[in-house]
Amino acid sequence: MKTRYSVQIGARIAILLAAIGLTVPATAGQSDDTLVVALAKPLTTVDRLYSVQREGLIVSRLTDDGLFFVDPDTLEFVPLAAESYEWVTDTELDVTLRDGIAFHDGSTLTAEDVVYTFEWVLNEDSDTSRGPVIRSWLESVEKTGPLEVRFNLKLPYPMALRDMAVSIPLRKKGTYSDGGPDSGGQVLNGIGPYRVTDFSAGRDIVLERFGDYYEASPKVNPAIANIKFRVIADQGTQQAELLSGGIDLMMGVAPDVADNVQYLPNVARLEGNDIRIGYITLDAAGFSDPDTPFTNRKVRRAVNHAINREEITKYLMRGSAEVVDFACHPRQFGCNGEGPRYEFDPEKARKLLTEAGYPDGFSFKLWAYREKIIAEAIVSDLREVGLDVDLRFVKLNVFSKVRNDKDMEAFFASYGSGGTADASASTGVHFAANSARNYTGDEALAKRVLAAEQTINPDRRKRLYREALNRIADQAYWVPMFSYSQNYLLSPELEFPVPKDGVPRLWQASWRE
Amino acid sequence: MLNYVMRRGFMALLVALTVSFGTFALFHFATDPAQTIAGEDAPQEMVDDIREQYGFDRPLSAQYFSWLGGVLRGDFGESFFWKQPVVELIKDHVGVTVTLALSSLSVTMLIALPLGIGAALRPNSWMDRFALSTAVSAQAIPNFWLGLMLIILFAVTFPIFPVSGDATWRHFVMPAFVLGASSVPAVMRLTRTGLLDVLASDYIRTARAKGFIGYRLVLQQALRNAMLPIVSVLAVQLGYKLGGSVVTESVFSMNGLGRLAVESIFNSDIPTVQSLILIFVMTFVVLTLAADLINAWLDPRIRMG
Numbered sequence: 001m002k003t004r005y006s007v008q009i010g011a012r013i014a015i016l017l018a019a020i021g022l023t024v025p026a027t028a029g030q031s032d033d034t035l036v037v038a039l040a041k042p043l044t045t046v047d048r049l050y051s052v053q054r055e056g057l058i059v060s061r062l063t064d065d066g067l068f069f070v071d072p073d074t075l076e077f078v079p080l081a082a083e084s085y086e087w088v089t090d091t092e093l094d095v096t097l098r099d100g101i102a103f104h105d106g107s108t109l110t111a112e113d114v115v116y117t118f119e120w121v122l123n124e125d126s127d128t129s130r131g132p133v134i135r136s137w138l139e140s141v142e143k144t145g146p147l148e149v150r151f152n153l154k155l156p157y158p159m160a161l162r163d164m165a166v167s168i169p170l171r172k173k174g175t176y177s178d179g180g181p182d183s184g185g186q187v188l189n190g191i192g193p194y195r196v197t198d199f200s201a202g203r204d205i206v207l208e209r210f211g212d213y214y215e216a217s218p219k220v221n222p223a224i225a226n227i228k229f230r231v232i233a234d235q236g237t238q239q240a241e242l243l244s245g246g247i248d249l250m251m252g253v254a255p256d257v258a259d260n261v262q263y264l265p266n267v268a269r270l271e272g273n274d275i276r277i278g279y280i281t282l283d284a285a286g287f288s289d290p291d292t293p294f295t296n297r298k299v300r301r302a303v304n305h306a307i308n309r310e311e312i313t314k315y316l317m318r319g320s321a322e323v324v325d326f327a328c329h330p331r332q333f334g335c336n337g338e339g340p341r342y343e344f345d346p347e348k349a350r351k352l353l354t355e356a357g358y359p360d361g362f363s364f365k366l367w368a369y370r371e372k373i374i375a376e377a378i379v380s381d382l383r384e385v386g387l388d389v390d391l392r393f394v395k396l397n398v399f400s401k402v403r404n405d406k407d408m409e410a411f412f413a414s415y416g417s418g419g420t421a422d423a424s425a426s427t428g429v430h431f432a433a434n435s436a437r438n439y440t441g442d443e444a445l446a447k448r449v450l451a452a453e454q455t456i457n458p459d460r461r462k463r464l465y466r467e468a469l470n471r472i473a474d475q476a477y478w479v480p481m482f483s484y485s486q487n488y489l490l491s492p493e494l495e496f497p498v499p500k501d502g503v504p505r506l507w508q509a510s511w512r513e
Numbered sequence: 514m515l516n517y518v519m520r521r522g523f524m525a526l527l528v529a530l531t532v533s534f535g536t537f538a539l540f541h542f543a544t545d546p547a548q549t550i551a552g553e554d555a556p557q558e559m560v561d562d563i564r565e566q567y568g569f570d571r572p573l574s575a576q577y578f579s580w581l582g583g584v585l586r587g588d589f590g591e592s593f594f595w596k597q598p599v600v601e602l603i604k605d606h607v608g609v610t611v612t613l614a615l616s617s618l619s620v621t622m623l624i625a626l627p628l629g630i631g632a633a634l635r636p637n638s639w640m641d642r643f644a645l646s647t648a649v650s651a652q653a654i655p656n657f658w659l660g661l662m663l664i665i666l667f668a669v670t671f672p673i674f675p676v677s678g679d680a681t682w683r684h685f686v687m688p689a690f691v692l693g694a695s696s697v698p699a700v701m702r703l704t705r706t707g708l709l710d711v712l713a714s715d716y717i718r719t720a721r722a723k724g725f726i727g728y729r730l731v732l733q734q735a736l737r738n739a740m741l742p743i744v745s746v747l748a749v750q751l752g753y754k755l756g757g758s759v760v761t762e763s764v765f766s767m768n769g770l771g772r773l774a775v776e777s778i779f780n781s782d783i784p785t786v787q788s789l790i791l792i793f794v795m796t797f798v799v800l801t802l803a804a805d806l807i808n809a810w811l812d813p814r815i816r817m818g
Contacts (some may be wrong), residue, residue: 043778044595052552052559127566131553132558201595202776203768232677232766233776240664240676397781399546405561416554428556435557436548 015218022501029245030493030511034226038238038311042202042231044072046188048169049121049128057230057419058251058504062207062227064169064190065217067095067114068161068464072497072505075331075421080217081109083147083190090156090456091139094435097147103172104188104195111143111443116173118151126176130256137163139433156456159424166418191220193507194227205229207224223510234337239489241512242267248491251504255318270488271319272498275329276416277426278317278374280307280366280479285441287406293362294409300476302352303410304342306385311344312377319485324470327427327478331500334452334462337469349385361386367391367411368401375412404436414484416488423465424453431468431477440477518629518802525798530581531786532794537577540783549781580784584606586792590784594777599788602773607658609679610769613692613761616685616755620693621700622748626743628697629704630731638708644705646699656695660764675773677766688765696750703746707739716758741808749797756793 016098039055046049048060069080079085083098098281102110118141120126121134137157145149154161172189188196193213207227213220230247235254236312239261241247253261262269282294282303291297309323324330326337353361366382366389368375379389394402402408417425430437433446440446447470452464472478486502496509537792541544547564548555564570568579583590585805589599624647632644667687668676680683711717712735720734759771777785 001573052555054554129559132562133556134782136558167525174633189567199595230766233772234766235764236661237664237677237766239763240661240669240763244672244676248675347719396553397546397549399544399551401543403547406549418554432557436560437557 008275023476024346025375029491032226032401033224033225033250033511034229035494035506035509036228038231038232038241038247038250039229040231040235040238040252042233042472043205043229044201045305046196046199046205047199048167049130049171052129052478053114056504059205059229060169060190060205061192061503061505063188063192063196063506065192065219066168066170067097068165069218069420070162070165070421071218071499072499072508077165079220083122083216085161087456088150088512090154093151093153093160094144094251095151096145097149098214098216099147099190101214103191104170105211106212107172108261109170109191110173111145111147111149111458112377112511113170113173114149115141115143115177117168117171120171120176121168126409128165130373140378156454158458158461159420159422159453160454162420162422166420184274190457201204202231202353204231219505219507222507224399227506239321242489244490245491248494249496253484253486253487254491255485257269258319258489261489266492267483268490269493270490270496270498272486272488272502273320273500274333274416274420274484274486274502276414276484277324277329277424278371278408278414278481278483278484279324279327280378280412281408281430281437281439282477282479283406283439284441284475284477287439287441288409292363292364292409293356293358296356297475298352298356301342302349302356302385303382303387304476305352306346306465307342307378307381307479307481309479310506312374313482316367316371316374316377317482317485319487320457321482323482324480325473327430327472328423328469329421329426329464329483331416332421332423332426333458333470334427334478336465336466337473338460339470341473342479345384346381353385353387358386361388363390364409365390365392367394367402367408369394369396370414371412378412387437387473406436406439408439412469412481416502419499419503421501425471426486427465427468427472428453431472440475442471442475443471445471455499515572521798521802522806524796527792528798532790534577534789535580536787537580537783540781540786541560541573541576544670544781546781546783549560551781558694559780570627570761584788589788592777592782592785594780594782594785599785603770603792604789606768606770606773609767610755610758610771613688613758613767613790614751614768616689617692617696617754617758618747618751620689620695624693624745625700626704629701630708630736632701632705633712634731641705644701648701650696651694652711654694655763656760657690659694660687660691663691665793674733677764679767681770683691684767685764685775688758688761688767691764692754692761696754699746700750703743704739707742708735711735711739737811737818741812745801745804748800748807752793752800755796770784 021434041053041055043053043055045051046059048056048064064082066075066081071078081097082095085093085095088094097111120139121128122128137154139152139154142150153435160222193210195205195210197208209222209225232241238250242266243266261267284294284300286295288290312314313321313323325341326335328335341392348477366379372393375391375393379391382389403411415426421485427449429435431440431449433444446467448464452461454462490496493511494509495512518714547560551563554610578771580590592599592602595602602638628644628647632641636642648732664676667673674683674686717735725734758769759775762772774789
C-alpha cells in the first residue's frame with residue numbers, strides 16, 4: 001500500500017514538472033548553430049571607437065574591419081578593407097580601398113567614409129577612446145579618389161598600420177551626426193563578417209553572420225551562423241554554464257582551474273600563447289623614497305638573481321608560458337636584446353646585496369594586483385636571500401593610483417601590448433618620459449625609446465630597440481618574468497584555433513563534424 | 514508622529530551625505546579613476562585625456578559639490594563607466610533586485626514562520642529540534658557555497674533551472690532560495706521565542722479559558738503580539754536584500770543593484786557608487802521607519818507613546 005502511494009506521488013510530481021516545463025532548453029551549441037561565449041566583464045558599448053576593453057577588441061574583430069588587419073599566422077599588419085598601400089614619404093601614406101565592401105546597412109564603403117572615420121577620431125569633441133593616441137601622430141586625412149585616401153602624418157610613425165588595424169574600425173559617413181554612440185541599445189553599422197542584432201550594455205550581445213561580407217577578405221565565410229556573448233563575471237558560474245550547455249567557450253581560465261575542469265564530461269581544453277608578459281618594476285629613480293635601496297644597481301641585480309623565474313614559469317604559469325629576459329615579448333618585432341641575462345643564483349644575490357651595503361637585507365613592500373600565487377612565490381624567493389618583503393595585494397584601481405603617484409618601491413604587474421607583436425607597444429608605455437609606469441628616471445633611455453617609435457626604417461628601429469632593451473637589462477630596471485599562457489575551456493563540439501597573441505578570432509571557430 | 518517621521522528623515526539625510534562624502538573622498542585618495550576608466554593597458558596619453566575630460570584634475574571639493582548640486586536638482590550625473598545617466602542605469606537594474614528581494618523574503622517567511630510557530634507550539638519536541646537544527650544549518654552555510662551546490666545539483670546534474678541570468682522566473686528560483694535561506698535562522702528564532710513568551714502570558718491563559726484553542730488561539734491572539742520584533746527584523750532583512758544581495762547576484766550573474774555596485778566600485782565609477790550608496794542608506798531608513806509604523810499599528814501601546 002505504501003509503495004503504491006509513493007509511486008502515485010512520484011508520478012504526480014513527474015507529470016507536474018513535465019506540465020510546467022521545468023527542463024531548461026539548451027541555449028548553446030551546434031544544434032542551433034549558435035556559439036555562446038562567456039565574457040568576464042560587461043561591455044559598455046560594441047563600438048570599438050568608444051571601448052578600451054579587451055572584450056571589446058574580441059567582439060570588434062567580428063563586427064568591424066579596419067583598413068588593415070593583424071594576420072593571425074604571422075601577426076604582421078596586412079591590408080584588409082585596404083586593397084593596397086604605399087608609403088609615399090615617411091609621413092605620407094596612400095591607401096587604396098577594395099571595391100564593393102558593404103556596410104551592415106547595405107551601403108557601400110567609400111573614401112569619404114574613411115576620411116569621415118579618421119576625422120571623427122581626430123576631432124577632440126568626439127571623445128573617442130582612440131583620439132589621444134591617433135592625434136599624437138596623425139595630422140590629416142584626404143580623399144584622393146573614389147577609393148583612394150592619403151594620410152598625412154605629423155611625424156614618422158611605424159605603428160600607424162597597427163593603430164589602423166587594431167583601433168580604428170571604419171564607420172559610415174554621418175554615423176555620429178548626433179554626437180557619440182548611445183551606449184544603450186545602439187545598433188552598430190560595421191563592415192565585419194558578423195552584424196549586431198541585439199545589444200544591451202552589460203548584458204548579452206547577439207551577432208549573426210553578415211551575408212554580404214566581401215569575398216576578398218581573409219575573414220570571409222565564417223562557419224558559425226550566430227554568436228552570442230553572455231556576461232558572466234564569476235568563473236565558477238561560467239564553468240557550471242559550460243557543463244550544463246549554457247555556453248560553449250570560456251576564456252582566460254586560470255591554469256589550475258583548467259587542469260581540474262578539463263577532465264569533466266562535455267569539456268575540452270585548449271591552451272596557447274599570449275603576447276602578455278609579467279614583470280617586476282623596481283624604483284630605480286627613487287620616486288617613492290630617495291633613499292630606497294633600489295636606486296642601487298647591485299640591489300636591482302640581486303633581486304633579478306634571487307627570483308627563480310624558470311620554476312615559477314614552469315610550475316605556476318605552466319602551459320606555453322616561457323621565461324622572458326627582456327622588457328618585451330620575444331614574438332614582438334624589435335624584441336632582440338642581447339644584454340645581461342640573470343640566472344637564478346641566490347648566492348650571487350646575497351653577495352651583491354652585501355656589496356651594496358645590505359648584508360642583512362632590508363624591508364620593502366611589493367605591490368601586486370593579479371596572480372597572487374606568483375606574487376607569493378616571488379616574495380618567498382626574495383625572503384630566501386634575506387629581503388623582508390611585505391606583499392601588498394590590492395585591486396587594480398587602487399594599484400593604478402599608487403603606481404601612478406610613483407609611490408611604489410617595487411611592483412609585480414603584467415602588460416598585454418594590446419596583442420601587438422611589436423616592441424613599441426611595450427617599451428613605449430613603460431619607458432617613455434611621460435609614462436606613469438616609468439620608474440627609471442633614465443632620460444637617455446626615454447629618448448632612445450621615443451626615437452624608435454618615430455623611425456620608419458625597420459633596421460634602425462631594431463637597432464634602437466636593441467640598445468634600449470640592453471640598457472634596461474644592464475641597469476636591471478625590471479625583473480622580466482614570463483610570457484603568459486592562455487587557457488580556454490570549450491564544448492567538445494567546438495573547434496577553435498588558439499591565437500598566437502592571446503586575442504581570440506571567433507570568426508575562425510567551427511563545429512566539429 | 515509627523516515630528517518623529519521628519520526627525521528620522523533628517524537624520525537619514527545627514528547619514529547619507531556623510532557616507533557619500535566619505536565614499537567620494539576614499540575613492541579619490543585610494544584610486545585613480547582616470548587610469549581605471551582608461552583600462553589596465555591604456556597608454557599615458559589616454560589616461561591624461563580622460564583625467565581632463567572627466568574633470569578629475571579639478572579640486573576634490575569642487576568635484577563633490579558639483580555632484581551634490583546635481584543631486585539636489587534631481588540629476589545624479591552620468592556614469593563614467595557606462596556612459597549613461599545613473600538614473601537610467603539604476604532603473605535598468607532595480608527591477609531584478611526588487612524581484613529577487615521580495616521573492617527571497619517570501620522564501621524566508623514561508624520557511625521561517627511555519628518552523629518557528631511549530632517549534633513554539635511543541636517546545637522540545639522533534640518539531641522543535643528539527644526547526645532549530647534547520648536554523649543552525651542555514652546559519653552555518655555560506656551563501657556562495659549554497660548557491661554553487663544548488664547550481665551543481667539543479668542546473669548541472671539535473672538541469673531543471675538555468676545556471677545564471679535573470680530573463681525568466683526560472684532564473685530567480687535558486688537565487689531567491691539562497692538569499693531567503695540566509696534570513697531563516699533570525700526570523701525562525703524570533704518567531705519561536707516571541708511566540709513562546711506570548712503563549713506563556715496571562716491574556717493567552719485567559720483566552721484559553723474563554724475557549725480559544727489550537728490555531729485560532731495562535732493566529733488570532735498570540736501571533737499578532739509576537740509579530741512585533743519579527744516585522745522589524747523582516748524590514749532590516751529586506752533592506753539587506755535590496756542593498757546587499759551582492760554575492761547572490763554575482764554567483765547567479767544577475768543584473769541587479771548589488772552587482773552594479775560591485776562593478777562600479779571596481780571601475781571607480783564614482784557617480785554610480787555614490788548614487789547607489791545614497792539609495793541603499795535611504796532604503797534602510799525608509800524600511801525601518803515602515804517597520805516602526807507597522808508595529809505601531811499592530812500594538813496600540815506604541816501609538817499611545
